[in-house]
């Protein structure tokens with residue numbers, strides 16, 4: 001472990017789910033390739049927003065980042081310590097697993113589900129504090145909880161502390177979930193679709209709160225959303241990064257502003273096209289894809305996984321898998337042959353309906 005180690009580092013992470021076919025005997029055993037070959041470092045005080053269609057593996061990736069999902073292969077480390085080795089009893093980790101778990105917190109899409117309906121807000125918040133901050137007496141615990149409730153705008157805090165979950169709005173429950181995560185003094189918070197269930201008017205309010213708390217507590221955030229406008233809002237305001245997932249692969253990653261101004265992966269262009277609320281520029285009238293349907297992660301396409309939908313795909317894309325390459329700004333990386341000037345791609349035959357200069361059609 002060194003001071004320069006990222007809070008979380010994922011290297012070559014694959015997560016495959018083996019389905020034995022008992023749920024559906026007509027299908028037989030299958031392997032869902034939920035996450036494939038993901039490398040992602042999250043340093044201190046960093047904000048990364050991951051965006052992608054439903055089923056692209058965002059949640060699975062997020063759970064792996066906070067140590068809730070073991071990779072099938074590859075490693076996930078917390079400040080240099082392999083999380084899954086720390087969990088094994090016979091190892092002697094440089095950071096105990098309990099400390100890692102405490103440092104990596106999660107807030108879900110449905111905050112209500114993580115709050116006990118029979119307990120007051122204060123009781124729900126006191127419980128985790130008792131286990132991690134054993135030195136705090138009841139009065140200090142209450143003072144911390146009230147101060148945090150006030151900090152997230154739940155005033156008067158005494159009133160909110162006495163309420164039960166059903167007496168809170170969706171936005172208030174999400175604030176309680178944020179407080180619960182922050183009371184653990186986390187280094188990283190995974191916010192998985194944390195604003196998706198809120199009314200549009202509330203989303204910006206809760207994202208602004210996350211941004212404010214992120215700055216105040218120096219906590220890193222991994223924000224997951226299927227909605228590019230939310231991901232962009234959070235990542236750009238934090239001067240953070242935007243990652244794009246497609247069928248389990250992180251196909252583009254870079255500074256949020258740069259990725260949206262200068263998207264390099266054809267799939268990122270599709271997401272941008274499909275999000276008119278970004279108000280970035282006028283796009284083509286038709287979506288820039290050949291096929292609308294997303295392939296199945298049980299049997300993903302060969303080569304570049306996007307080749308079945310990509311308007312620029314060639315035979316080369318069907319046969320070969322693109323490496324991740326740096327483009328433009330140092331932190332901007334993309335997995336697409338079009339970013340390689342000397343790639344065979346440029347001499348390969350376009351697939352049916354595709355063209356190397358699809359932009360100009």
Ligand SMILES: Nc1ncnc2c1ncn2[C@@H]1O[C@H](COP(=O)(O)OP(=O)(O)OP(=O)(O)O)[C@@H](O)[C@H]1O
Nearest residue numbers: 017032034053054055056057058059060061226297
């Ligand atoms: N425990 C599991 N067992 C089997 N398959 C799973 C499991 N968890 C996820 N999957 C599958 O892995 C793929 C990726 O799922 P994941 O939930 O990570 O995607 P997502 O991008 O977060 O989608 P959504 O926004 O719909 O939640 C999907 O095909 C999903 O059905």
